[in-house]
Amino acid sequence: MSENTHPDTEFQSQLLEIVADAISGGFLVYDRNDTILFASAQVRNFLPVQPELLAPGARLRELFGALYDNGGYSPLKPDRRARPAVGRDDWIAGEIAALWKERSESTERRGQDRWMSLTRRRFPSGFGVCVLRDISEHRKREDQWRADLERVQVTEEILENLPFPVLVKDRSLTYVGVNRSCAALYDRLPEDILGRNARELLAPDLAERVDRINSQVLETGEPFQIAERVVRADGSTTAMLTRKFRVGKPGRYLVVTIMEDLSDLLGGGLPADAIFTGMEGLDFVHSDMRPPDTLVEEAVVPVLPIAGRRVLLVTQDSRIEQDGLPQMLGLGLDATSARSAAEVKAITDIAAERQMTIDLIAIDSAMPFECLEVAQASGIDVLVFEAFQMERELMSKITRHLLRPKNDKAEEEPDVEWQVAADTAVDVLVAEDNAVNRIVFSQILEGFGYTYVIAGDGEEAVRLWRELNPRIVLMDVTLPKLNGYEAASKIRETEETPGRTPIIGVLSPAVEGDRDACWAAGMNDVVMKPLSPDVLEEKFRKYLADGVSATKRA
Template sequence: MQTTMLDAVSEVLAVAFLVYDRNDELIYASRLISSYFPVPPQFLTPGTRLRDYLGALYDAGWRGAAMGGKDQALQSREEWIAEHISAHWRERSEVQQRDGQNRWMRLTKRRLPSGYGICLIADITEQKKREEQWRADMERVQLTEEILDDLPQAVFVQDRNLGVVAVNKAFCAIMEIPSENVLGGTLASAFADEIASQLTDVTRHVLETGTPSATAVDLKGVSARGTRAVLRSQRVGKPGRYFIVTSFADAAQATSEVVAAACAVSTEAKSLPQQMGGRPVPTSAVHVGRKALLVTSDTEFEAKSLRTLQRLGLDACCVHDAAEQEAFLSVARSVGVVVDLIVVDIEMDVNCLEVAESYGVGTITLDGFQLDTELAFLVMEKLSGLEPSPHTEDWEISTGDGQAPASSEAATQLVLVAEDNDINQIVFSQILEGLGYAYRIAADGEEAVRLCAELRPDIVLMDVTLPRINGFEACRRIRAAERGSSRVTPVIGVLVQAFERDREECFAAGMNDVILKPLSPDAIEAVIARVAPELKDAFVG
């Protein structure tokens, strides 16, 4: 009964043990002893002398040390046995040792006042591995801290719970805060609430997607002189053990004109209302005449991107796949128009990047989250090294007296295009020339109304988002001017998105039909055939 109970205790505690009396004879050996010591079973039976048990252990090739640090190879069998018996007679003894299978065990020996001795054997392999890993981690942490402290730029590191786990000396100097006030806390312990919230959103996004981020922030008020900086974040580590490393731009870059302008424009892009209210964008941040192409099939991504690009002073338009992108760039090259930058939605096919590379145009890839935080800065950074744009004035596609050439049969068939975007003007001109129509382009709504009265075109293609007055108002003025006469000029509304409210507003303004961007020859030909069949018939005739 006692043996059964002792075996159960041994197995529950996962500890093997020997019990021997004052005459050094075994009175109990748990079943787990055989998993540690390779001795024949007869040497574990009650009554076996401790000397015989140790001799069998030695003969079996086990050379566990009684005392750490001694050379066991120089000991004879008798010396080895005598030293181990001596260890068993100590009041307290504990040693950790490794066997031939690279397994670590702890032997704890006690000699009780009654003379009975107990030896407990526990497997501590996993514990030793954890200790070794902990030491290795500590060495890496120490090395990492030394490396970080030697970096000239400020750096902070966050774990997957968004807690700050490391900062370097440069960070503490810039933020004027001791490291102990930051470590273990959140970004709120180092940054103002608004900036901490912004950076936390960025960190969470980088953590979830693995997409590196560059965020411009204004640190004014942290120090007496104030600082504007660009913070670059990236994810490192393995799944389940990710860290986010964020570094500040170096001092020269952080104070450069490009970064300062990018910071201002990034703030503007998030805070300005639809009509560019609030403080103006710095002139150094405006790239008037630069041309950007957006590649996305997401309408929200398109709207946000175009709004930011236009605020930066760029002429921008959108295509929706690699085929449209290829066709667009081909047309632009054929007429000598340089596209300076292509912004690609990260959800698009990789072919979009390959097309851009084949035409030698620089690209920016972003996802929807990064539009608010990074697009303005990345555009500024990308375009900062380019030569000044040769297009410093308003530009429209026209030749001679402003009327595009066409075949003699169709020379009297004039199409008026109301479009303010340079690149979309290229598309319109190439399509209409290909179809054989003469055309004229108006760059704003008021010019469209004036040219419609002067030229009396056969049809008007009216973009609804025009400067000065929009396409809806321009159409209403055209209709008002025609009131009382027999003339009714067909007007086609050109929309970016197929929202029903926009369609309804087009028809309410007096338009005859609508067409959606991106434009194609087939779509334009079809809408002309619908609203002005006589124009189509005259051309065919």
């Protein structure tokens, strides 16, 4: 076959098609006169031109001209007439010149997320071959890899410069990642920490506690948090809230520890010795980061308690409510929320009627002025705050406010009798030891018209269930004597008809992960604090078939 003879016999075409299939792409053959000798069927998937422009004998210049008119290698949409930035003749000349190079490769975009590669080869005989392949998936993986790499680099930079310690351990409890703040806390260079374990860096008792907690987090996957009175390596003291999380996949789990300094958050303008004042609810532990040979016995920092004091948070901002209540509960406060002046009045009226003291009403400044008027009319101390103070200042302000000396001390509150209509049929048994939450329960249930009784501990809840045969039980899980899980289990064990009484677990955000424990104890459902009348009403509709109270039925 001479160089001017087209290879268009059936055998040659089939052979070239087989080659095209083998390389999973289009196959274009041309001669030294820039005339097409062969174009595999797959080429038509890559070049949006009329079939005759790819037929043997067609000119490459006409092919590239049609490509240019149609927008280059990317097909034009009906409403788009954009073309390559260079002129038509220059673009065609550039494409043909690329075919005359001995070897050349390029990547072209074919659409929004489609890419192709062009591999060109010119042989000494003058014949040329261009292979076209779809590399969209490869390009996507490559772009994803670059994005992941950039994300990792940004994440590392952010973690490295965070103002609080972050450290990462693997399944063998070896340090595999620390940031600058963590290295400063240990008073060591990062390379002196990585690859080592707690027993090599900390005092034996602290190392044993740290390893035990890390192992628990790795095994269960449950987040853990603990408040610590930390003695830094330089001997200075601070308060830290330490949180631990499990990350990764089975077989490659890691435990991430974040240590947030609380001295600015809760110290405010208090003296240094009062940093820990009012934080008993967080159950502080002593953690000395100094080398064992430098440890000395230290006096215990005096603590002025605010645990058990009652605070009413007034806001319509769900973010403030969701963030503020757990922080108050973490300080050991009895706390609940109200969303309107009517709710503030209802809660304060019920508290006054039952001779219960609310120590402070914290009001979001964005609330209507009527809320402030109702709060002030109640005679309870009022603290107005701005939303921007929520994150770092509000808990400090509440702590200082509650620690202010008072001229007169309120007399000890008498026990309140919560057994409403105990001699009649009872709709709802509430098991709740938080006095402020009892007020909220009573307000909601009275508004619905249900009869109810409130138990203050798990043993009382089981006893009242036996005596009063309620239609439904609302069970707080953190009760004294018997916790909510134990009380629910005892009820299920003694029922004549298993599961006859619906039991709804009441969880706070801090223990939201205990839903499975509720199911294991025989509970039917759960609700989250802060309590919502709408959510409770939905549960009553679901589990009280007729939706009518016992007194109304009578």
